[in-house]
Amino acid sequence: MLLDWVTRVRIIEGIAQGLLYLHQYSRVRIIHRDLKVSNILLDKDMNPKISDFGIARICRGNELQANTGRIVGTYRYMSPEYAIQGIFSIKSDVFSFGVLLLKIAWDLWTSNRTLELIDPILEDEYSSKPMLLRYVNIALLCVQESADDRPTMNDVVSMLTNEAAALLPPKQPAFSYVRNTVTSTSSTGKTEEAR
Incomplete structure (x- = not known):
């Protein structure tokens, strides 16, 4: 019960604020x-800290994206354009943030069973089910296949903290697309996994 709903929301919003700071x-x-669960540290008060900047890149001036010939990081958290083409941007981190928030939500979302995501420990405590649906919607917007369809971290923070902000319906996320393509390109040696 250390991770009650209020604490989980604070962790999610803290990670979003941290990424917004890095990006803007x-x-x-x-x-x-390489944003992933193991790169989020929690202090004694359960405040999140983004860690492991070993493969982070600094963008010069107003640069929003770059290209690399060596793809490193954890594939299941990578955006399609980074995993396949080596193009990374602030939207790549947005994608990773979305994956961080959810893994199996798309199937539940499309069959109107999103509330099945609620941790059974929280069912008695959790009275704001619309908030969970909102968070799932935001996460699914973050993992859109096209970087142009993903919100910025500024948009994400606004959607998380402003319940009146309208949300677009998500398109199908890129999970299966990335996994299938990365498997086939890895066998040809075109991509390289560091972790």
Whole structure:
């Protein structure tokens, strides 16, 4: 019960605020490139800290994306354009944030069974089911196949903290597309997995 609903929301919003800082408010724009569960540390008060900047990239000036010939990171959290073409951007981190929030939600979302995502420990405590649906919708927007369809972290923070903000319906996420393509390109040696 250390992770009650309020704590989970604070962790989600803290990670979003951290990414927003890296993308928009830091002296230099930083793209993490390996955002995943094991790279989120919690302090004694359960406040999240983004860690492991070993493969992070600093973008110069107003640069929003770059290309690399060596793809590193954890594939299941990678955006399609990074895993396949080596193109990374702030939207790559948005994709990873969406994966961080959900893994199996799309099937439940499309069959109107999203509430099955609620942790059984929280069922008695959790009275704001619309908030869960909102968070799932936001997460699914973050994992859209096309980077252009994904929100920025500024948009994400706004959607998380402003319940009146309208949400677009998500398109099918890129999970299966990335997994199938990465498997086939890995066998040809075109991509390289670091972790």
